Amino acid sequence: MKVLVIGSGGREHALVWALSQDPDVEQVVAAPGNPGIAALQPAYDGQTVVCRPVDISDQDAVVALATEVGCDLVVVGPEAPLVAGLADPLRAAGIAVFGPSGEAAQIEGSKAFAKDVMAAASVPTGRAYVCTTPEQAAEAIDAFGPPYVVKDDALAAGKGVVVTSDREEALAHAAGCEQVLIEEFLDGPEVSLFAITDGVTVLPMQPAQDFKRLADNDEGPNTGGMGAYTPLPWAPEKLVEQITEKVLQPTVDEMRRRGTPFSGLLYAGLALTSRGLRVIEFNCRFGDPETQALLPLLKTPLGGLLYAAATGRLEDQVPLNWSMGASVAVVVAAKKYPVNPRSGDVITGIEQAEAGGVRVFHAGTAVEDGELVTAGGRVLAVTATGKNLDEARQRAYAGVGQILIKGSQHRTDIALKASRGEIELAQ
Numbered sequence: 001m002k003v004l005v006i007g008s009g010g011r012e013h014a015l016v017w018a019l020s021q022d023p024d025v026e027q028v029v030a031a032p033g034n035p036g037i038a039a040l041q042p043a044y045d046g047q048t049v050v051c052r053p054v055d056i057s058d059q060d061a062v063v064a065l066a067t068e069v070g071c072d073l074v075v076v077g078p079e080a081p082l083v084a085g086l087a088d089p090l091r092a093a094g095i096a097v098f099g100p101s102g103e104a105a106q107i108e109g110s111k112a113f114a115k116d117v118m119a120a121a122s123v124p125t126g127r128a129y130v131c132t133t134p135e136q137a138a139e140a141i142d143a144f145g146p147p148y149v150v151k152d153d154a155l156a157a158g159k160g161v162v163v164t165s166d167r168e169e170a171l172a173h174a175a176g177c178e179q180v181l182i183e184e185f186l187d188g189p190e191v192s193l194f195a196i197t198d199g200v201t202v203l204p205m206q207p208a209q210d211f212k213r214l215a216d217n218d219e220g221p222n223t224g225g226m227g228a229y230t231p232l233p234w235a236p237e238k239l240v241e242q243i244t245e246k247v248l249q250p251t252v253d254e255m256r257r258r259g260t261p262f263s264g265l266l267y268a269g270l271a272l273t274s275r276g277l278r279v280i281e282f283n284c285r286f287g288d289p290e291t292q293a294l295l296p297l298l299k300t301p302l303g304g305l306l307y308a309a310a311t312g313r314l315e316d317q318v319p320l321n322w323s324m325g326a327s328v329a330v331v332v333a334a335k336k337y338p339v340n341p342r343s344g345d346v347i348t349g350i351e352q353a354e355a356g357g358v359r360v361f362h363a364g365t366a367v368e369d370g371e372l373v374t375a376g377g378r379v380l381a382v383t384a385t386g387k388n389l390d391e392a393r394q395r396a397y398a399g400v401g402q403i404l405i406k407g408s409q410h411r412t413d414i415a416l417k418a419s420r421g422e423i424e425l426a427q
């Protein structure tokens with residue numbers, strides 16, 4: 001099978017790597033890919049892994065590339081091209097796509113749309129008001145009281161949400177958005193659960209946890225994600241079954257009922273609150289950096305799995321097969337991320353880190369004058385597996401310690417509370 005992966009981040013690096021581990025995948029083309037993907041070694045003789053330049057916002061160019069490559073499957077990584085509807089012209093050209101249609105991707109593209117789907121499907125989520133004027137926003141903010149949760153309705157790369165007890169800050173964020181959602185505050189630990197779906201059948205992965213804030217102890221601004229781990233030793237029994245039954249399957253069924261079936265990866269971000277589980281958000285693609293933590297433990301060959309979803313044959317797929325043990329991904333971000341990440345800083349130490357057993361997925365990197373340099377906010381995700389979270393964390397942080405980038409930032413507490421058994425479920 002020949003697979004074309006669209007995107008250039010850490011998630012795409014992890015996807016390309018995992019696809020290359022599938023013996024049925026003879027070629028992976030990443031467009032545009034990144035220096036980490038370009039350096040990937042094929043898993044067996046005769047397999048090829050290559051990068052091709054493309055502007056992923058140019059749909060005609062992507063269709064032309066997919067046709068030229070003669071790929072059997074296109075996997076679209078990031079949300080922006082999905083929400084812009086890239087899957088549609090690819091499917092119209094007769095190419096199997098892992099990723100939802102433009103209409104179905106609205107589940108991530110519009111928070112108001114997602115709330116509407118959840119209401120119709122009786123999926124538990126926070127109560128929210130959709131506001132279009134500062135007066136409406138102020139009314140909703142005062143109706144809920146602090147802490148205030150204010151969400152830009154549109155796509156904002158994980159940075160459109162403000163959670164604050166400062167009323168002025170909440171009002172100011174609302175005023176800066178065209179349409180805004182004011183939501184009740186949800187307490188309790190957060191879970192990311194990804195499901196592979198063909199629009200009918202739902203195949204959940206194992207749960208992960210993501211760290212959205214920049215600094216240790218969940219301080220600092222929200223980011224795209226500073227690290228992740230899987231599985232969750234503290235999760236209640238039957239959590240995956242419960243989320244599948246109450247959230248994922250009803251959502252997939254409702255999207256089909258509306259005539260906009262969702263196929264691809266449905267990402268549920270949830271809070272386990274004192275009143276039960278609540279959806280915080282849906283995303284329409286693999287999460288970043290959860291994917292970098294999850295895929296090294298997935299034993300089911302990824303190419304066959306994504307192809308089955310893309311062609312409506314997930315029903316025949318047996319449940320996913322996972323390695324024992326745990327996996328931890330720690331993001332190394334550029335100086336001044338997320339406000340104004342600095343580019344052009346030299347990156348060293350990746351080879352030494354990998355020699356110690358970690359896998360380093362590239363996100364914001366580039367090669368300039370033969371040197372690897374920073375070229376984005378989140379630069380690398382350093383991932384390690386181990387027999388438990390403690391071992392995986394220690395290995396991942398040993399890897400992080402070998403990597404040198406001037407002014408870089410990382411959290412030191414990814415998976416720490418979970419490995420110490422300190423995560424408490426709300427009562």
Ligand code: AMP
Pocket residue numbers: 126149151158159160161163183184185186187190212222269280281
């Ligand atoms: P989102 O972009 O919707 O995932 O929100 C980003 C982060 O903001 C989430 O991962 C949560 O940590 C936080 N957040 C979002 N909505 C709520 C809420 N209703 N209550 C508490 N925290 C929230």
Ligand code: GLY
Pocket residue numbers: 158210224225283286287288289290
């Ligand atoms: N891990 C958060 C995201 O992918 O949106």
